[in-house]
Amino acid sequence: MNFLVTGGAGFIGSHVCERLLRDGHAVWAFDDLNPYYSPALKQRNLGEVQAPGGPFTFVRGDVTDRAALDALFGSVRFDQVIHLAARAGVRPSLAEPALYQRVNVEGTVNLLEAARSTGVKKVTIASSSSVYGLNAKVPFSERDPIFSPISPYAASKLACEALGHVYHHLYGLDVAMLRFFTVYGPRQRPDLAIYKFAQLITAGKPIPFYGDGSTARDYTYVTDTLEGILACTRQEVGFEIFNLGESQTVTLSRLVALLEDALGKKAILNHQPLQPGDVALTYADITKAGERLGYQPRVKIEEGILKFVEWFVRDPAR
Numbered sequence: 001m002n003f004l005v006t007g008g009a010g011f012i013g014s015h016v017c018e019r020l021l022r023d024g025h026a027v028w029a030f031d032d033l034n035p036y037y038s039p040a041l042k043q044r045n046l047g048e049v050q051a052p053g054g055p056f057t058f059v060r061g062d063v064t065d066r067a068a069l070d071a072l073f074g075s076v077r078f079d080q081v082i083h084l085a086a087r088a089g090v091r092p093s094l095a096e097p098a099l100y101q102r103v104n105v106e107g108t109v110n111l112l113e114a115a116r117s118t119g120v121k122k123v124t125i126a127s128s129s130s131v132y133g134l135n136a137k138v139p140f141s142e143r144d145p146i147f148s149p150i151s152p153y154a155a156s157k158l159a160c161e162a163l164g165h166v167y168h169h170l171y172g173l174d175v176a177m178l179r180f181f182t183v184y185g186p187r188q189r190p191d192l193a194i195y196k197f198a199q200l201i202t203a204g205k206p207i208p209f210y211g212d213g214s215t216a217r218d219y220t221y222v223t224d225t226l227e228g229i230l231a232c233t234r235q236e237v238g239f240e241i242f243n244l245g246e247s248q249t250v251t252l253s254r255l256v257a258l259l260e261d262a263l264g265k266k267a268i269l270n271h272q273p274l275q276p277g278d279v280a281l282t283y284a285d286i287t288k289a290g291e292r293l294g295y296q297p298r299v300k301i302e303e304g305i306l307k308f309v310e311w312f313v314r315d316p317a318r
Contacts, residue, residue, distance in 0.1 A: 003233075004078045006030045006063055006111060007085035011187045012126070012180075014045035015226050016082055017056065023230075026055035028076060030069075031085065032062040036092075037190050045187055063107030066114075073114040080122040080233055083111050086157075089191060090130060090277045093153035104156035105163070112167045122174045124232045127161055129181040129218065129245065129282045130154035139285040142179070142241045151277035161241060168239035176232040181245030181284045184304065185222030186311035194219075194305070197259050197267070198312050206270035210278065213253030218245040218282045221299035221307070231293035245284025246297045258302065262309040 003020050007013040008029025020027045029046070033039040050056055061068040063085045087093070087103040108125065115123055132140045133148040149155045164175040188195045200207045228244040250258075256267050289295035299307070 001079035002026045002028070002076060004028045004030060004072070004076075004081045006081070006083045007126075008049075009033060009042035009046050009058070010084065011045075011189050012183060012222060012225060012229075013084045014049050014187055015222055016084070016229055017049045019226055019230060021049070021052070021054040021056055028057045028059060028072070028078070030059045030061055030063070030072065033060060034062075036087065036089075041187075041190070048187075063110055064102055066110045069110050069114040073118045073120075078115075078118070078120050080124070081111065081115055081120055082229065082233070083108065083123060083125045085111075086126065088153070088189070090151040090153050091275060093151050093156070094277055097152035100152045100156045104153075105159045108160045108163055112163060112173070116167060116171050116173065121172070122233070122236075123164070123167075124176045124178065124229060125160060125164055127177045127179045127241070128154065128157045129179050129243070129284065130279070131158045131161065131179065132282070133279065138281060139247065139283040140243065141285040142243060142288055150279065153277075165239050174236050175239045176237050177239075177241040178229060178232065179241065179243045179245075179284075180225060181218040181220050181243065181282055183220050183222055183225045185308055187222075188308070194255070194259070194308060195312070197256065198263060198309065201259060201263050201265050201267045204265075204268070206268040207256070209252065209256070209269040209271050211252070211274045213256075214251055214280075215274070215278070216249040216251045216281050216283070217255075218248065218284050219250050219255070219301050219304065220244065220246045220297065221304040224297035224299055228289060228293060228295045231295060235293075237292070240292065242289040242293060242295070243284040243286050244289060244295065245282075245286055246299075246301070247284050247286045248301065249281065249283050250301050255301075255305075258305045259309070262305050
């Protein structure tokens with residue numbers, strides 16, 4: 001099949017492209033290589049995807065550029081689209097809410113319109129656990145009412161979910177919305193906590209330690225997230241939302257201890273107050289993904305941190 005992966009030069013996107021190629025598909029990656037973090041890292045990701053060979057095409061472009069998307073969809077008959085392109089991060093969205101609205105919401109509309117107008121029937125879209133906001137019930141279920149996002153990033157992802165439903169309802173697109181829970185692993189973005197902490201600990205510099213260390217996240221190793229994405233491409237779902245998490249929580253204190261053990265070096269803690277937009281806990285109920293997708297995360301945090309550190313110490317880009 002012909003797959004388009006938006007955000008294909010990024011952390012998760014490059015893994016998706018690599019796996020699709022290995023499974024025998026033709027892949028087009030669409031990415032603007034924006035400077036949110038170093039474009040050189042994204043170029044490195046593309047190099048790793050391209051290295052084994054295979055039918056891979058990189059197209060540099062921005063999802064807010066409707067003409068660029070129309071030109072691409074007009075030149076290639078795509079069977080499926082995996083839409084991962086977005087401005088990411090809760091804290092940066094507080095500083096640039098309009099940018100997050102434009103890229104994440106307008107960009108998703110452009111993508112869905114291009115798919116609709118060219119007869120693409122299957123679209124898989126990245127959402128985020130951040131949409132749960134101040135949800136008091138744990139673990140978080142796709143059935144929970146979600147009316148309390150607390151960051152522009154979360155609000156933009158919630159809008160994308162609504163748009164996915166609209167395009168299924170009006171035009172019959174098969175749309176899977178995937179709520180990712182703190183994905184980590186090789187090629188992780190350098191702004192994310194695990195990579196940033198590893199870098200600072202290695203350099204003997206203080207790490208930002210928000211609150212008392214009791215905040216907790218459902219960390220998900222990238223290969224587990226990848227299996228959930230691919231499972232969605234193999235079946236029709238109509239319109240469905242799926243949590244893709246590990247369904248285990250790890251406190252900030254525990255995460256730092258695991259990194260210290262894996263790196264063989266103690267962290268210097270720079271204690272700071274909790275940040276606006278951050279939630280105290282994320283915790284995925286993955287019952288639905290298990291039943292519908294056969295999703296079974298396999299990499300526990302202890303193993304995942306060791307795998308990440310093995311990659312991190314070999315990474316020439318750091």
